[in-house]
Amino acid sequence: MKIAVCVKHAVDEAELKIGPGGSPLLAGAAGKMSTFDKNAVEEGLRLKAAHQGEVVVFMVGGTESKKTLKEALAMGADRGVLVTADTVAIDALRTATMLAAAMKRSGRFDVVICSEGASDTYTGQVPPMVGELLGIPYVGYARKIEIDGKAAKIERSLEDSVESVEAAVPFATSVVSEINDPRYPTLIQIMQASKKPVEELNGEEIAPAGSRRGVEVLSMSSQPTARKHVMIDGSPDEAAAKLLDALSKEGVLK
Amino acid sequence: MSGQVWVYSESEPVANEVATAAAAVAQGASAEVRMVDIGSVRPATRGSGGRLLLKGPAGHEVSPAVAAEALARAAKDLAPLAVLLGATRDGREVASRLAAKLGIGCMAEVAGLASDGQGMTGERNVFAGKVVAKVRCQFPAVATVKVGAYPKAAAQPGESQEKDVGPVSDQTKTVGREKKPAGAVDLRSAKVIVSAGRGVKKKEDLAILAELATAMRGALGCSRPLSADLGWLPEEHHIGLTGVTVKPDLYLAVGISGQLQHVAGMKDSKVVASINTDKDAPIFQASDYGIVGDLYQVIPALERALAARR
Numbered sequence: 066m067k068i069a070v071c072v073k074h075a076v077d078e079a080e081l082k083i084g085p086g087g088s089p090l091l092a093g094a095a096g097k098m099s100t101f102d103k104n105a106v107e108e109g110l111r112l113k114a115a116h117q118g119e120v121v122v123f124m125v126g127g128t129e130s131k132k133t134l135k136e137a138l139a140m141g142a143d144r145g146v147l148v149t150a151d152t153v154a155i156d157a158l159r160t161a162t163m164l165a166a167a168m169k170r171s172g173r174f175d176v177v178i179c180s181e182g183a184s185d186t187y188t189g190q191v192p193p194m195v196g197e198l199l200g201i202p203y204v205g206y207a208r209k210i211e212i213d214g215k216a217a218k219i220e221r222s223l224e225d226s227v228e229s230v231e232a233a234v235p236f237a238t239s240v241v242s243e244i245n246d247p248r249y250p251t252l253i254q255i256m257q258a259s260k261k262p263v264e265e266l267n268g269e270e271i272a273p274a275g276s277r278r279g280v281e282v283l284s285m286s287s288q289p290t291a292r293k294h295v296m297i298d299g300s301p302d303e304a305a306a307k308l309l310d311a312l313s314k315e316g317v318l319k
Numbered sequence: 320m321s322g323q324v325w326v327y328s329e330s331e332p333v334a335n336e337v338a339t340a341a342a343a344v345a346q347g348a349s350a351e352v353r354m355v356d357i358g359s360v361r362p363a364t365r366g367s368g369g370r371l372l373l374k375g376p377a378g379h380e381v382s383p384a385v386a387a388e389a390l391a392r393a394a395k396d397l398a399p400l401a402v403l404l405g406a407t408r409d410g411r412e413v414a415s416r417l418a419a420k421l422g423i424g425c426m427a428e429v430a431g432l433a434s435d436g437q438g439m440t441g442e443r444n445v446f447a448g449k450v451v452a453k454v455r456c457q458f459p460a461v462a463t464v465k466v467g468a469y470p471k472a473a474a475q476p477g478e479s480q481e482k483d484v485g486p487v488s489d490q491t492k493t494v495g496r497e498k499k500p501a502g503a504v505d506l507r508s509a510k511v512i513v514s515a516g517r518g519v520k521k522k523e524d525l526a527i528l529a530e531l532a533t534a535m536r537g538a539l540g541c542s543r544p545l546s547a548d549l550g551w552l553p554e555e556h557h558i559g560l561t562g563v564t565v566k567p568d569l570y571l572a573v574g575i576s577g578q579l580q581h582v583a584g585m586k587d588s589k590v591v592a593s594i595n596t597d598k599d600a601p602i603f604q605a606s607d608y609g610i611v612g613d614l615y616q617v618i619p620a621l622e623r624a625l626a627a628r629r
Binding site: 161188203223226280297302304309319 | 384408419422425440449453510543547554568591611617623
């Protein structure tokens with residue numbers, strides 16, 4: 066079974082600093098593998114363990130993003146494909162177009178796995194777009210994937226319901242974080258990851274952008290919700306009474 | 320003929336919210352709103368503007384794949400300026416697939432929509448809600464509208480239009496559907512939410528938080544570790560970026576450290592109060608009122624104080 070997993074080198078939102086004018090300082094901001102992508106890699110490895118084959122990790126990013134690819138390889142993926150592009154200036158459709166083009170060059174995959182959304186931008190658009198561009202069935206928000214030969218059965222976790230969906234291999238999917246517990250690579254695996262092959266493709270060469278502009282970011286600003294930050298002290302009973310007084314005054318205690 | 324802004328959601332209430340957003344875009348673009356139905360007209364009254372029925376796909380159950388294909392076929396012929404959908408999980412899939420089929424941009428989970436006549440702008444949360452990004456897309460464009468960001472449009476009469484898009488096949492088959500427990504539904508409409516985090520030492524202790532929630536006529540929520548890692552509560556109770564987004568009058572965070580992913584799901588709450596043993600816990604930065612203390616002492620004290628007042 067040939068398994069493709071898409072990962073993103075995301076901005077580490079916890080480490081992101083805000084400049085004096087309220088704009089996020091994105092230049093040189095710390096990055097990490099998008100949180101939920103670990104579940105996507107894990108699911109790829111789980112399917113490989115059950116069905117043999119190989120797990121290939123695809124990523125669109127700059128050279129600084131290679132550590133995310135390495136992390137996926139350390140978890141157990143067999144090889145990586147880095148599509149180089151300036152990720153700040155592109156939208157989801159552009160990213161998906163480059164991922165799909167890179168996958169087509171690497172041959173036909175039986176299963177394409179993404180996470181439900183990136184932990185930094187969380188549009189959730191790339192996975193269905195990749196499925197669409199590859200022309201294969203797509204089933205998103207999977208919390209369980211079972212494959213028997215050419216038939217797959219997937220549980221889709223929606224807001225208020227769970228759907229059971231049948232699809233034929235090949236198919237693409239996005240996974241929710243409940244689907245598994247991602248493994249931590251061992252020190253030996255981390256060292257071995259550097260020896261695994263990583264192919265570099267130029268995004269503009271494999272999928273020219275043309276004149277399409279897509280979604281543009283006009284501005285970004287930090288808008289923290291104004292909170293009172295009142296710390297209440299005293300014994301538990303005193304603090305409880307003071308809190309209830311404050312909440313009554315706010316009119317939020319029914 | 321003036322341009323059209325289409326509204327589609329698999330959910331009737333969400334469609335009526337999206338209709339309000341669409342009216343703002345239509346006004347800026349001197350366009351008309353069309354509420355789109357696929358396969359069959361829904362019986363309920365619909366939000367502002369006229370209607371457009373896409374005939375061809377059969378039955379009442381329309382999967383994201385079928386909806387995207389029907390909308391794409393109709394859009395190729397009728398050339399709407401914009402197609403707006405609800406940012407539900409299904410809605411995100413329909414919008415993404417539609418944008419990919421048409422090769423146009425798709426703004427995700429936006430609010431504050433407006434149009435300058437040539438394109439549309441909107442605002443969305445990025446970096447787990449730490450930053451708001453203003454985004455723009457040239458017409459024609461697709462967007463998903465943040466759920467709960469707009470009031471529902473009142474029903475208005477309007478012109479009805481039909482378009483036959485032909486039969487649409489689905490590569491996948493939905494063979495079952497089960498309702499999730501009511502947790503998420505209760506949380507979205509709750510006025511008071513008591514929410515549990517890792518500070519709760521064992522599953523059985525959730526009972527005291529549930530009791531407090533009941534005493535406050537509220538609902539019980541949790542941070543991600545409790546549902547995803549420990550499995551103490553069903554995932555429908557998980558409040559956060561990938562869970563439920565809530566905006567109660569009162570959000571009481573108990574033993575929750577306050578990771579950005581959690582705050583992203585509750586930052587629109589009117590008043591936030593927190594109880595945590597760690598005075599440096601980030602949750603206090605996202606709170607109006609904070610008590611540094613042991614929840615096992617403070618929660619019973621709160622229950623006693625509440626009982627004394629009633």
